[in-house]
Amino acid sequence: MTTPPPLGDRLKGMLEPAQLMTWAMSHYIRVCAEAVFKKGEIFAPILQIHRLRDEAFGRFWVEFSTPAPNAAPPATASETETETDTFQPGRNTNGSSDLIPPLLRTANGIVLDIGPGTGTQMPLLRSPSISTIYGPEPCTGLHEKLRAKAIAEGISSKYHILPCGAAASQLLPGLRESGTGVTEAYDSDPRNGIFDTIICVRVLCSVPEMERTVDELYGMLKPGGKLLVTEHVVNPWRTAKGSVLARVVQSFYQLFGWSFFIGDCALDRDTEGALLRAARLDGGWKVVDLEKNFAWSVMPYVSGTLVKKS
Template sequence: MTTPPPLGDRLKGMLEPAQIMKWAMSHYIRVCAEAVFKKGEIFAPILQIDRLRDEAFGRFWVEFSTPAPNATPAPAEPEPVLETDPETETETFQPGQNTNGSSDLIPPLLRTANGIVLDIGPGTGTQMPLLRSPSISTIYGPEPCTGLHEKLRARAIAEGISSKYHILASGAAASQLLPALRDSGTGVTEAYDSDPRSGIFDTIICVRVLCSVPEMERTVDELYGLLKPGGKLLVTEHVVNAWRTAKGSFLARVVQGVYQVFGWSFFIGDCALDRDTEGVLLRAARSDGGWEVVDLERSFAWSVMPYLSGTLVKKSSI
């Protein structure tokens, strides 16, 4: 549980997503300008929007996930924060820092990963140091933004897990993921192809990724089907503000909607601030009578980016 900060800090925190969006927007504008003026692709900003968005988001995320100079490297994807310059007493935007402590939720969760692991949307691989456990036999990292693959591959080598980390040019949807797994040549889908009830993964990791997957409900249902009986889903996701609850915030919920209207999803890799991820996760197991274990907790409930974190375990006998 977390204690709400003073009102002034809460209000200031509501402006932080605007700084992130401005940062990502600058990369998109730059990529469009390069396409038109350097490459002569005059109509690319109209006819090739998806390609330009992917390139711009890749550049943004590489920069976003790089710790600020002299900063202590974070164990998971960092978040920007507004800091005060002690000399000028002005606020400056610093990448590579942690906005509200949400990164602290990740290490204890990922340390429980074991067996065959699916690491959804690993980005540049900043949480790889948490996946070096010998109890993990193989890791598959489906990352649809191919502009991040070079960084991801380099990180796997640096962490000494490149031999067991398989990067997939795929999203999380089964229509993309299963063909990519089969093409990996590891034979990981053989048992599943013979009997889908056997599942594939012992652990599925969803860290700040369900906010951006297309058709989240369908994708989560498919991920549930890929879990082995007794397998676990590890989740740390920012979610819609539960403003109707005592700890939620009506103002924060309104601000979430404002950011969505002004292009948050467009510039931040299809990320959505207003998804009911908890409801979708709980419903994924409804056909089997629910999850065997549900251990979820909400943090930062007053903020524009409240978090849901914890573990869901699939029933061992279905």
């Protein structure tokens, strides 16, 4: 899966983010036009840039993560697990969606699914070994879809949508307000942790202060708990498998508004480094099973499992 494709395909792949950015941009223009011409909020595009941008990203992500009307519905459980691959163009960038099912199948206990979006990964979280799932999703425009997906997947009774981000300053109050008592052991002694499994799928690229958030998430893992990660990262251009051209293209997209239009997503984060450093005070993780994928591309991925020492 990680064998580089022919040069032509690699170059074509470098244009995929442009396709996504144009799509997201068209939603931003539409949201601005609606604010000005429909709602009469003529200064909103200047004074409320962030509100309009978040609304546009919400609409983009709903459209992006919704199966095309002509996509065949999955018929079996195993087909459901690869549902993300039948989505619209760009959905399965580099085949990265194939990395997710085997990983999420190992989730168990009390699960934190950070930034679940519209619940794309929910079909992979139906295992009876999962007792509860918390989904902190700050983009409230996605909550309706997320709720509907939890019902459709038959897990609504154990899925708690939280209207907050993953930073501890937001997440802990959000968890306490859920009224489930999930933080009780942590509140009496933080060494108890909260979660058996934390899922980070295409989200650490978007959280503000990623390094700090990753440290905080590590602190919320129970001893022996695991972090499951599939994240796109900065191109490892200094290594033999990396690509200088892909790294330059990453910078180009960053410069021309990728983060602005794609919900604060950054293409150039050293997420693997942050994850490894998070366990430094405990002398490292008990298990580090991470794989680097698509190192030649604009969206290289790090994917795998990190287990906290008991």
